[in-house]
Amino acid sequence: MDRLTRRFGDRVAVDAASFHVERGKVTGFVGGNGAGKTTTMRMIMGVLAPTGGEVRWNGCAPTAADRRTFGYMPEERGLYPKQPVLGQLVYLGRLRGLSTSAARASATSLLERFGLADRVDSRLESLSLGNQQRVQIAAALLGDPRLLVLDEPFSGLDSGAVDSMTQVLREFAARGVPVLFSSHQLELVEALSDRLVILSGGKVVAHGTARELRRRGPRRHRLVTGGETGWLHGFAGVEVIEDGEGRAVLELADGQATADAVLAEALRRGSVREFAELVPSVADVYREMTA
Numbered sequence: 001m002d003r004l005t006r007r008f009g010d011r012v013a014v015d016a017a018s019f020h021v022e023r024g025k026v027t028g029f030v031g032g033n034g035a036g037k038t039t040t041m042r043m044i045m046g047v048l049a050p051t052g053g054e055v056r057w058n059g060c061a062p063t064a065a066d067r068r069t070f071g072y073m074p075e076e077r078g079l080y081p082k083q084p085v086l087g088q089l090v091y092l093g094r095l096r097g098l099s100t101s102a103a104r105a106s107a108t109s110l111l112e113r114f115g116l117a118d119r120v121d122s123r124l125e126s127l128s129l130g131n132q133q134r135v136q137i138a139a140a141l142l143g144d145p146r147l148l149v150l151d152e153p154f155s156g157l158d159s160g161a162v163d164s165m166t167q168v169l170r171e172f173a174a175r176g177v178p179v180l181f182s183s184h185q186l187e188l189v190e191a192l193s194d195r196l197v198i199l200s201g202g203k204v205v206a207h208g209t210a211r212e213l214r215r216r217g218p219r220r221h222r223l224v225t226g227g228e229t230g231w232l233h234g235f236a237g238v239e240v241i242e243d244g245e246g247r248a249v250l251e252l253a254d255g256q257a258t259a260d261a262v263l264a265e266a267l268r269r270g271s272v273r274e275f276a277e278l279v280p281s282v283a284d285v286y287r288e289m290t291a
Ligand SMILES: Nc1ncnc2c1ncn2[C@@H]1O[C@H](COP(=O)(O)OP(=O)(O)OP(=O)(O)O)[C@@H](O)[C@H]1O
Pocket: 008, 011, 012, 013, 031, 032, 033, 034, 035, 036, 037, 038, 039, 040, 075
């Protein structure tokens, strides 16, 4: 995505967003409601035209034929409630250019994989919501896609289904497929993604590996003493984030020198039970970047 932009009237939904999704890597796409994730994914798939910037696939503008090889799970799920499960997957596979037999083979094996082998002839609407979601995922995975673009694939799944979905995404990535998925479940995104892209107000505010992002988070220390910690207020280079009952969380202006000075002073005043650097989680960095 190169300075990808989309306006709706006066509103800029996606604002010069640039990032890339690497082959063989799972990229988690996060951002609050209305941040522009769905709009970006729609532009990748060509269902919405950019008002500026461009999407490139292997260095060129993707063609319709390229896009038929992309597996897409749209936000508005859009399967046919009254159609049988297998029949509609075969139909969708044929729209993607598969022969009937190839579509049937691909759909059948995906349905088996998702534990739905006994529901192939059921109408979609007779399945639980979680199982309908699994069928939707199967629709995105039909016929060996070259790229996966999945809008909230985990929403509404129980923990077993989350695990099998996670495994599926990992398998695709291991075969070299670039995977982009959006989610509001930050722990899941952190655990699953090789790279993350954080969107806020249509702009990419951070991207990189979880480790790279964590380095951008606030560097904090926790001090637990046998006495009071009130003296930390006004201590040079220290901002007290919270304190009470001998425990304090601190943000230190410059790395080690301030940390050493704080520890020395704490020891001078009494016993120190704990003094540790707090590694920020991706959720902490996300909160900081989107605040
Ligand atoms: N067709 C449209 N017409 C007008 N505004 C739109 C349209 N589609 C999206 N928007 C606006 O663009 C902004 C981005 O919406 P988008 O759905 O891309 O966000 P999102 O990050 O996917 O949010 P969510 O996590 O809630 O799904 C929002 O302000 C939304 O109201």
